[in-house]
Amino acid sequence: MPTNQEPIPESPDIGENPPPSTMEGQKPAELPMPPSEPLVTRLTSCCIRALPVDCSPTQRRHLGRFRLWIDEYDTPRGQLDKILKESPILREATVTLLADLCSILTTPASHPNDTLLNERQSVLQDARTMYSGISQLLPDNNSDSGGEEDEIEAIVDSLFNLSPLLVDILENLSGNTQTGASSDNTTAAPKVTQRFNSSGYVLLLVIFSFLLVSCLMHLFLMEVYARRLLVVLGGFRRAWFG
Numbered sequence: 434m435p436t437n438q439e440p441i442p443e444s445p446d447i448g449e450n451p452p453p454s455t456m457e458g459q460k461p462a463e464l465p466m467p468p469s470e471p472l473v474t475r476l477t478s479c480c481i482r483a484l485p486v487d488c489s490p491t492q493r494r495h496l497g498r499f500r501l502w503i504d505e506y507d508t509p510r511g512q513l514d515k516i517l518k519e520s521p522i523l524r525e526a527t528v529t530l531l532a533d534l535c536s537i538l539t540t541p542a543s544h545p546n547d548t549l550l551n552e553r554q555s556v557l558q559d560a561r562t563m564y565s566g567i568s569q570l571l572p573d574n575n576s577d578s579g580g581e582e583d584e585i586e587a588i589v590d591s592l593f594n595l596s597p598l599l600v601d602i603l604e605n606l607s608g609n610t611q612t613g614a615s616s617d618n619t620t621a622a623p624k625v626t627q628r629f630n631s632s633g634y635v636l637l638l639v640i641f642s643f644l645l646v647s648c649l650m651h652l653f654l655m656e657v658y659a660r661r662l663l664v665v666l667g668g669f670r671r672a673w674f675g
Contacts, residue, residue, distance in 0.1 A: 471514040472563065473524070475556045476531040477507055482549060483538035495585045499534070502592050506599050519602045525564050527595060532560040534588045536571045537581050 470478075481503065484496055507513040517524035539553040561568045 471511065472556070472559055473514040473517055473528060473531065474507070474511050475552075476528065476535055476560070477503055477513065479535045479549070479552055479556050480531060480538055483535065483553075485538070489582065492582050492585060495582065495589050499585075499589045499592070502589070502596070505596075506603075513599075516599055516602050516606070519606070520598070523595065523598055523602075527592070528560055528564060529567055529570065530588050530591050532557055532567050533570055534585065537584060537588075 480499070484500075485492075488496070503513075506516065513527075517527055535553060536557060539549060541550060557567075557571065561571075
């Protein structure tokens, strides 16, 4: 007899993966992590990575001076950012110059590397966010004006003009470090002296007393022997000369 039964749904194969909706809920979009390194360190790193290999002798000379400036104040890595934390005005001036140089060196025409361009866009955006006046100085992201030797020279000269201020801050930081170490040594010295006086004073007193007694005994024996010698010499004199 024909029966009106609903067809049994086929079970999925064992090797077949169930739909994503049945395994786990929909994941929220991941947000980009904030950069871990300071802005100044990221700017210098971007500029160094973007230094051109083939360039004119004049541009090579200016960029060589820039590398010397970086080696002087950002060695070890991150030192420049520590120096600039002591002066907000000096920090803004340095960030503005480095951002301008980074924008010139990392144009899409000269560096088609996506990684470097993404880093350029990120670090320059952070610089604009921190200092709104930078947006008026930087060219458009996709512009490639060419003939930037004069601009690079002006930026490098300006960085070297900031060197005396950087040196003063660096010397102050070094002086504070040495002063802190000296104060620690000065604080520790009385404790050592106090511990030495309390533990070794009695022993030193005993040793000194023993040495003093020994010297007195030697002096007493020398006096006794001297008197006996004088008596013997007197006897010889009387025996020989009557």
